[in-house]
Amino acid sequence: MFKKEIVLIAFIAFSCSKTNVFNEDIKVVDTPSVKCTNGFAGQYACNDYDLLVHFSLEELGLTGPNASVNDCWGWTDPNSGREYALIGTNEGVTFIEVSNPQEAVVLGTLKTRTENSAWRDIKVNNSVAYIVSEAKGHGLQSFNLKKLTNITETPVLFEADSEYTIFGSAHNITINTNSNFAYVVGAKTLDGESFFYEGGPHFIDISSPFAPVDAGGYAKSAYSHDAQVIDYKGPDLDYIDKEIFIGSNENEITIIDVTDKKNPQKISSITYPFIGYTHQGWFTENLRFFLVGDELDERDFGVNSRTIIFDFTDLDNPKFHFEYEGPTPAIDHNGYVKGNLFYLANYTAGVRILDIADIENKNISEIGFFDTFPKNNSTYFDGVWSVYPYFNSGNIIVSDFSNGFFLIRKSNT
DSSP states (O other), X not given: OOGGGOOOOOOOOOOSOOSOTTSSSOOOOOSOOBOOBTTEETTEXXXXXXXXXXXXXXXXXXXXXXXXXXXXXXXXOTTTOOEEEEEEESSEEEEEEOSSGGGOEEEEEEEOSSSOOSOEEEEEETTEEEEEESSTTOOEEEEEGGGGGGOOSSOEEEOOSEEEOSSOOOSEEEEETTTTEEEEESOBOTTSSSBGGGGSOEEEEOSXXXXXXXXXXXXXXXXXXXXXXXXXXXXXXXXXXXXXXXXXXXXXXXEEEOSSTTSOEEEEEEOOSSOSOEEEEEEOTTSSXXXXXXXXXXXXXXXXXXXXXXXXXXXXXXXXEEEEEOSSOOOOOOEEEETTEEEEEOBTTOEEEEEOTTGGGTOOEEEEEEOSOTTOOOSSSOSEEEEEOOOTTOOEEEEETTTEEEEEEETTO
8 A cells, every 4th residue: 555645444344253253262254155146245246256254353353443454465384285364454464264264263463563554564485474564663574374273272462483673664575485585675774764775675585484684685776665576487588587576666667687686687667657656566477468556546647447567578678568447446456466367456446356368469357356345436545455366275365454354256166
């Protein structure tokens, strides 16, 4: 979320759970899945996606006046295949087992390292969660997710396994799970008075999970709000097997070769018409196209939800490909690609699922949605913050700023 524009909205209470998961014993969701029928799953507008689980802010243990949910991610236990949701909140990170949606349970929370903040981001590498926050002096928390597999009483107040405090606050973190490097972006110094590496990526070696090592950074591309980092195996033969950083940098997309951490090199950058705030982007799986969301263009230019698609066939010369415009004026936020589908967190319009199979021919179509925010589809900051579509089960995590945690699934699967 664009920091300067956040508006705290009182949450709308609704829950599919009839039990309080914060009792001493583990409680389970005892309400059946709510099918998407005639365009609704309960009070939630939908198209071809069913509601499996919902926990309100209160059921997540959030009761303060500024209670809110932000980022989300997921983890699958490599030994058992059990699935867990990691939900960022203004108070920390809440962990939910969702292996069997009908027995979903809040396991506990890792509290923020310093103070509360509406911005928190989580990524996972080798069964360890790495957490940053806009909270002053927060640094990087590391948490061993294997602790979640033996919980007998809930909720648990967890502690971090390590804390890395070279920097203070940060807006985001991305991880290249192939190289075991984390990239913290939008970071500030411990005193909060200036940006760390000008807000550009700070490189952290996490090959030893609970002993992160400072590996430098890159300060020449200005502030990065979000990023994706990959071992490149795409169409540009000049960069095969290089480690490539793609930063969403407020007013442009920047591509950097970060293979040599001591000597990172900018490859190129690209802008686009009607820039509001270049927020976040994600590659198609063939690494040819890059889908970008702008968080302020709907507000500033009166357009509907807009996804900007770039052709990255030549990383030295990226090109604008086309724009997709959604059906509502709701603000787009985080979006992730899985196969030929693009899962877009679309704030007040919920999660929108887009078919990108024919993206080369400039064709994108919406094939489903689940709207966790029944109030409206207006252009303001509330509703779905993020989505995690990568569980093998097909279940999808959704985090809603004021309505809490949702687990959804494509109908009839």
